[in-house]
Amino acid sequence: MRFSGWRVSLGALVLLAFGMPHLAFADGYVIAPKPWEMWLPQPGSPMEARIDHFMAFVLWIMAGVVGFVALLLAYVIVRFNAKRNKVPSTVTHNVVVEVLWTVIPAVILLVVAWPSINLIRYEADYQKPYMIVKVTGHQWYWEYDYKSVKGLDFTSYMIPDDKLQPGQIRRLSVDHPMVVPAGEKIEFEITSADVLHGFYLPSLGVQRYAIPGQIVHSWTLLTKPGTYYGECNQICGINHDAMPIEIQALPMDQYQAWVKKAQAEYADNTPNRTPAVVRPALVQLAQATR
Amino acid sequence: MSSTVIHDHGAHDSHAAHQPSFARRWLMSTNHKDIGTLYITAAVVAGIVGGGLSMLMRAQLMYPNNTIVSNGQEWNAIVTAHGLIMIFWLVMPALIGGFGNWFVPMMIGAPDMAFPRLNNMSFWFLVMGFIFVILGLVVGQGSGVGWTLYPPLTDSTYSPGVSTDFTLFSLHLAGISSLLGAINFIATILNMRAPGMTMHKMPLFVWAILVTAFLLLLAIPVLAGAVTMLIMDRNFGTSFFEPGGGGDPVLFQHLFWFFGHPEVYIMILPAFGIISHVVSTFSKKPIFGYFGMVYAMVAIGFLGFIVWAHHMFVSGISVDSRIYFEVATLVIAVPTGVKVFSWIATMWGGSIEFKTPMLFAVGFIFLFVVGGATGIVLANAGLDQELHNDYFLIAHFHYVLSLGAVFAIFAGFYYWIGKMSGHQYPEFWGKLHFWTTFVGVNLTFFPMHFLGLAGMPRRYPDYPDAFAGWNYVSSMGAFLSGISTLVFFYVMYRVFTSKVVLADNYWGEGATTLEWVVPSPAPHHTFEDVPVIR
Ligand code: HEM
Ligand SMILES: [Cu+2]
Numbered sequence: 001m002r003f004s005g006w007r008v009s010l011g012a013l014v015l016l017a018f019g020m021p022h023l024a025f026a027d028g029y030v031i032a033p034k035p036w037e038m039w040l041p042q043p044g045s046p047m048e049a050r051i052d053h054f055m056a057f058v059l060w061i062m063a064g065v066v067g068f069v070a071l072l073l074a075y076v077i078v079r080f081n082a083k084r085n086k087v088p089s090t091v092t093h094n095v096v097v098e099v100l101w102t103v104i105p106a107v108i109l110l111v112v113a114w115p116s117i118n119l120i121r122y123e124a125d126y127q128k129p130y131m132i133v134k135v136t137g138h139q140w141y142w143e144y145d146y147k148s149v150k151g152l153d154f155t156s157y158m159i160p161d162d163k164l165q166p167g168q169i170r171r172l173s174v175d176h177p178m179v180v181p182a183g184e185k186i187e188f189e190i191t192s193a194d195v196l197h198g199f200y201l202p203s204l205g206v207q208r209y210a211i212p213g214q215i216v217h218s219w220t221l222l223t224k225p226g227t228y229y230g231e232c233n234q235i236c237g238i239n240h241d242a243m244p245i246e247i248q249a250l251p252m253d254q255y256q257a258w259v260k261k262a263q264a265e266y267a268d269n270t271p272n273r274t275p276a277v278v279r280p281a282l283v284q285l286a287q288a289t290r
Numbered sequence: 291m292s293s294t295v296i297h298d299h300g301a302h303d304s305h306a307a308h309q310p311s312f313a314r315r316w317l318m319s320t321n322h323k324d325i326g327t328l329y330i331t332a333a334v335v336a337g338i339v340g341g342g343l344s345m346l347m348r349a350q351l352m353y354p355n356n357t358i359v360s361n362g363q364e365w366n367a368i369v370t371a372h373g374l375i376m377i378f379w380l381v382m383p384a385l386i387g388g389f390g391n392w393f394v395p396m397m398i399g400a401p402d403m404a405f406p407r408l409n410n411m412s413f414w415f416l417v418m419g420f421i422f423v424i425l426g427l428v429v430g431q432g433s434g435v436g437w438t439l440y441p442p443l444t445d446s447t448y449s450p451g452v453s454t455d456f457t458l459f460s461l462h463l464a465g466i467s468s469l470l471g472a473i474n475f476i477a478t479i480l481n482m483r484a485p486g487m488t489m490h491k492m493p494l495f496v497w498a499i500l501v502t503a504f505l506l507l508l509a510i511p512v513l514a515g516a517v518t519m520l521i522m523d524r525n526f527g528t529s530f531f532e533p534g535g536g537g538d539p540v541l542f543q544h545l546f547w548f549f550g551h552p553e554v555y556i557m558i559l560p561a562f563g564i565i566s567h568v569v570s571t572f573s574k575k576p577i578f579g580y581f582g583m584v585y586a587m588v589a590i591g592f593l594g595f596i597v598w599a600h601h602m603f604v605s606g607i608s609v610d611s612r613i614y615f616e617v618a619t620l621v622i623a624v625p626t627g628v629k630v631f632s633w634i635a636t637m638w639g640g641s642i643e644f645k646t647p648m649l650f651a652v653g654f655i656f657l658f659v660v661g662g663a664t665g666i667v668l669a670n671a672g673l674d675q676e677l678h679n680d681y682f683l684i685a686h687f688h689y690v691l692s693l694g695a696v697f698a699i700f701a702g703f704y705y706w707i708g709k710m711s712g713h714q715y716p717e718f719w720g721k722l723h724f725w726t727t728f729v730g731v732n733l734t735f736f737p738m739h740f741l742g743l744a745g746m747p748r749r750y751p752d753y754p755d756a757f758a759g760w761n762y763v764s765s766m767g768a769f770l771s772g773i774s775t776l777v778f779f780y781v782m783y784r785v786f787t788s789k790v791v792l793a794d795n796y797w798g799e800g801a802t803t804l805e806w807v808v809p810s811p812a813p814h815h816t817f818e819d820v821p822v823i824r
């Protein structure tokens with residue numbers, strides 16, 4: 001089930017597929033979905049690498065189970081069809097096989113459960129981050145509040161299809177991506193200002209609901225500088241498919257330079273919240289927040 | 291299960307005398323067979339509507355940036371109605387109200403259901419519910435909340451207008467319908483078995499319906515409570531699920547899935563029952579491991595109530611909760627495996643005839659195993675963090691539902707249509723229906739595994755262009771499945787215009803349950819005298 005062959009030089013493939021001249025990025029390292037992809041995205045974080053590994057493990061076992069059942073069925077179909085076997089047997093019990101087909105699956109499940117529980121613990125360990133970004137889902141954009149940088153709190157909207165610049169990816173690129181340093185542990189404090197949203201970063205292995213009135217924690221660590229994408233993954237209204245997530249990881253020095261610039265540039269870019277009390281008709285609202 | 295029946299072929303005629311008027315027979319029916327027929331008819335209608343919606347969705351998703359559906363709200367309303375209709379108005383009515391009503395009384399040698407008028411009432415509640423769910427789709431901007439109804443999106447602030455109230459009330463109506471049906475089945479099965487029909491001699495389909503009825507009895511009230519709270523939040527200023535008023539949106543998810551997970555077994559246990567009968571009949575062998583089969587269903591029913599939060603792995607539930615719900619979920623695979631292997635063992639050594647019902651049954655076994663395998667993948671909380679709510683999940687539950695439960699419905703249809711209508715289906719067209727369906731649905735849903743692994747989220751009317759390839763393949767598969775449905779309609783046409791008279795037991799030696807000792811079609815009153823089972 002592991003199509004490592006499909007993983008050939010990501011960046012190149014993406015560029016080819018979209019005919020993109022060049023990305024805004026120094027080294028142009030981009031992890032975005034690829035045409036005809038059949039496996040998980042290229043891992044952008046150690047968490048995704050572990051998920052990838054364990055997914056292959058479980059899927060291989062499951063492929064074995066499905067294959068085994070398919071073989072049994074094929075054998076039965078060929079060997080015991082009415083043409084070949086005129087007289088049916090009358091056997092209705094066999095303690096040995098009945099015990100076996102209870103015990104063997106149980107053992108297989110134990111083999112899966114053990115590493116799986118370790119993975120849960122690993123994914124839950126958001127402690128001791130380098131920095132915290134508070135992520136707030138809104139109808140229909142994201143807001144990133146850098147807890148460690150005073151006043152750095154900005155909104156991130158999808159680029160509408162008719163405003164796409166060359167090099168941007170339709171339905172994935174945003175106006176202000178979240179920018180973080182590569183190689184450092186980042187904690188996300190995920191919440192919502194209105195309905196549920198889903199903060200979903202497939203290439204980093206991160207997914208948590210954004211729930212109003214609650215903070216849900218997760219974390220990541222972007223191994224390499226580059227651009228990573230995600231999407232809202234919990235139905236949230238008319239523009240559910242139009243609030244993607246873009247994260248850029250920079251080397252530390254460039255990140256620090258960006259922070260300085262952003263502090264100045266985004267000073268008055270604190271979220272222009274949609275008024276919650278007076279709500280225009282849904283469709284107009286949707287257009288307005290594009 | 292050997293059985294003898296004292297029964298009178300003349301019984302039919304003695305009743306022909308008082309033929310009820312059309313309105314009396316169909317609108318005020320108290321006969322379990324007529325009500326069963328009504329349920330099956332309703333399921334076919336719902337299937338056409340819900341299937342039509344899925345064709346619309348696949349047409350929209352065939353290309354990125356498509357404009358068949360005009361906006362996200364319309365899309366969400368379609369997705370919501372599709373999910374609810376398929377679950378509450380297609381799968382459940384066909385399996386439980388339809389085949390359950392028709393064959394449970396017959397299989398246990400009872401003259402009818404315990405409460406015939408209640409039975410009629412269950413059906414009409416279902417029809418009312420269907421009208422409401424359609425209103426929820428078409429009134430105003432439509433109810434675009436997803437079949438899972440998660441607040442706050444369901445609240446009046448974010449889903450203003452009456453359409454969401456229609457959708458919520460439709461669930462109350464369908465819920466009452468199921469609840470009354472469940473009470474009726476439990477009363478019938480526990481009290482009205484013919485002499486000699488002990489619990490441990492009951493056919494597996496009856497066992498399946500019994501376990502299902504208990505699941506309904508325990509799960510539906512929880513859904514009703516949660517839906518009532520939503521309706522209160524929307525209309526009467528309460529804040530059960532509103533954080534602003536001290537409520538908790540995650541509480542709703544717990545309540546919903548406490549109902550929702552048993553619900554998925556409510557849809558599959560009756561299917562298990564049908565498959566057991568079909569496999570045994572066409573292998574000309576009794577069920578292998580009858581007790582294992584019975585208690586596997588009971589175990590699945592019980593475990594089904596203690597795994598619900600595997601739907602909430604990314605809702606911020608604690609590490610310990612995730613570990614517990616993962617392990618509990620994995621355990622269900624064991625009794626499920628017992629069922630699958632027992633079916634294969636039933637076929638083993640048999641003299642198997644591959645008539646249409648058997649094709650659907652074998653198809654069911656294989657595709658259900660594929661869906662179960664992806665279920666195991668999703669049960670790993672650590673992997674679900676990657677796959678939750680993306681197309682891998684969609685592939686999983688369509689393999690167990692559209693390819694599992696629906697295949698079982700077709701298996702049951704082809705198996706029993708002669709008994710229900712008195713006419714046999716045309717074998718060639720039945721087989722053609724099977725093969726077109728089999729290819730179509732696999733082409734539709736298998737590529738969704740890839741889309742899911744690659745990270746395509748569910749409930750999106752438009753998607754990044756890289757996902758275009760597999761979406762196109764999937765849409766092609768969906769259209770082929772649509773064509774296969776036309777083949778099915780032709781089969782039905784042939785059945786109802788057929789003149790061929792059928793024997794009581796048209797499947798021969800393999801079919802041993804009580805419905806095969808009464809004439810085809812089964813007379814209005816099945817047993818004039820109580821059958822005695824030895
Ligand atoms: C071996 C048996 C099964 C296992 C281990 C299993 C496991 C799971 C898990 C863990 C999920 C949640 C995934 C997520 O939300 O990310 C799920 C979803 C689902 N399963 Fe299964 N499942 C099994 C069988 C079934 C059966 C038999 C049915 C129905 C006939 C079913 C229907 C569904 C549905 C409808 C959902 C999606 C609900 C939604 O979010 O809309 N599953 N399953
Ligand atoms: Cu969303």
Ligand SMILES: [Cu+2]
Pocket residue numbers: 550551554597598600601
């Ligand atoms: Cu479940």
